[in-house]
Amino acid sequence: MLLNLDQLGAFLNVVDLGSFTAAADKAGLTQPAVSLQVKLLEQRLGVRLIERVGRRAQPSPAGLELIPQARRIIEACSLAEEAMMPFREGSSGRVRIGSGGTASIHLLPRAIAIAKKRMPDLEIIVRVGNIDEILRDLEANALDLAVVALPASGRSLEVEPFHEDELLAVAPKGSVMPDGGPDVEFMKDKTLLLYEGGNTRRATNEWFEASGVRPEPAMEFGSVEAIKELVAAGLGWSVLPDMALRREESDRLVTSPLKPRLVRQLGIVLRRDKHLTKGLREILKSLRELQDDREHEA
Numbered sequence: 001m002l003l004n005l006d007q008l009g010a011f012l013n014v015v016d017l018g019s020f021t022a023a024a025d026k027a028g029l030t031q032p033a034v035s036l037q038v039k040l041l042e043q044r045l046g047v048r049l050i051e052r053v054g055r056r057a058q059p060s061p062a063g064l065e066l067i068p069q070a071r072r073i074i075e076a077c078s079l080a081e082e083a084m085m086p087f088r089e090g091s092s093g094r095v096r097i098g099s100g101g102t103a104s105i106h107l108l109p110r111a112i113a114i115a116k117k118r119m120p121d122l123e124i125i126v127r128v129g130n131i132d133e134i135l136r137d138l139e140a141n142a143l144d145l146a147v148v149a150l151p152a153s154g155r156s157l158e159v160e161p162f163h164e165d166e167l168l169a170v171a172p173k174g175s176v177m178p179d180g181g182p183d184v185e186f187m188k189d190k191t192l193l194l195y196e197g198g199n200t201r202r203a204t205n206e207w208f209e210a211s212g213v214r215p216e217p218a219m220e221f222g223s224v225e226a227i228k229e230l231v232a233a234g235l236g237w238s239v240l241p242d243m244a245l246r247r248e249e250s251d252r253l254v255t256s257p258l259k260p261r262l263v264r265q266l267g268i269v270l271r272r273d274k275h276l277t278k279g280l281r282e283i284l285k286s287l288r289e290l291q292d293d294r295e296h297e298a
Helices: 005-017 021-025 033-046 060-088 101-108 106-116 130-137 198-209 223-232 247-251 278-297
Strands: 050-053 054-058 094-099 123-128 145-149 157-172 193-195 219-222 238-243 253-271
Touching: 005 033, 005 050, 005 054, 005 060, 005 247, 021 033, 050 219, 054 060, 094 101, 094 130, 094 193, 101 106, 101 123, 101 145, 101 223, 106 123, 106 198, 106 278, 123 278, 130 145, 130 238, 130 253, 145 198, 157 198, 157 223, 157 278, 193 198, 193 223, 193 238, 198 238, 219 223, 223 238, 223 253, 238 253
Parallel strands: 094 123, 094 145, 193 219
Antiparallel strands: 050 054, 145 253, 157 238, 157 253
16 A cells, blocks of 8 residues: 555644644644544554654654655655646646745735746745744745745755845834934834844844843834834834835835844745746746846945
């Protein structure tokens, strides 16, 4: 009997998430259904694959040995399916992209528009999440490509820095910025509305902490767009990516580089062994073209 792909997928989800319940939520199944799939796989192979350590489900020694084999099997099947996509009526393939909220709103749409002009039937799926989730799904081949704020790391991942984006001080219209930009001493006395989590927040914290100050935000949000609205309403100051601050917002917000300046870098992240389909190559080409255009403008 051949190995069952659903059972292998259930096993990998349990390993990656450390929980049968979380694996069931990700697959849209019940917890007993996922448990049964793993049990049937164990019976098929004649070994125990998952062990419980406290509340966490972890791979057994046999399970650890199976993980890379299972990933290769699922990857090969995914490549076979992708190879057939261009032959389906009205389809030219699919690309699954993971990204943070800011890049998905202000950067990816332009790259997608460029790619769609060259491949109108290309199916593009964008999943927004935190960097840890995105990189985990990328390693599991649940995503084809990630565009995230760096640093990003993973044993099977390849990172290509491609876009620099300055983080700016943002204040309500009418606020006065110091000459040369606000420094930590100036910013620490403001009511701060900061982004919650991720590498952008980490970079902001490090900017403050380099001067011996630990930022204590009055409010934290997982949405840059929400923070902009609250700053515009006069509820505080923030530190936000330049790409999220459109020119038409100059009548609602005042922005300035920080002192010292703070720049984050975005990167394109792929699995090292990722097969580059035509659609994926077009997306990569489009992202690089955006950066080339930006450098020429500068």
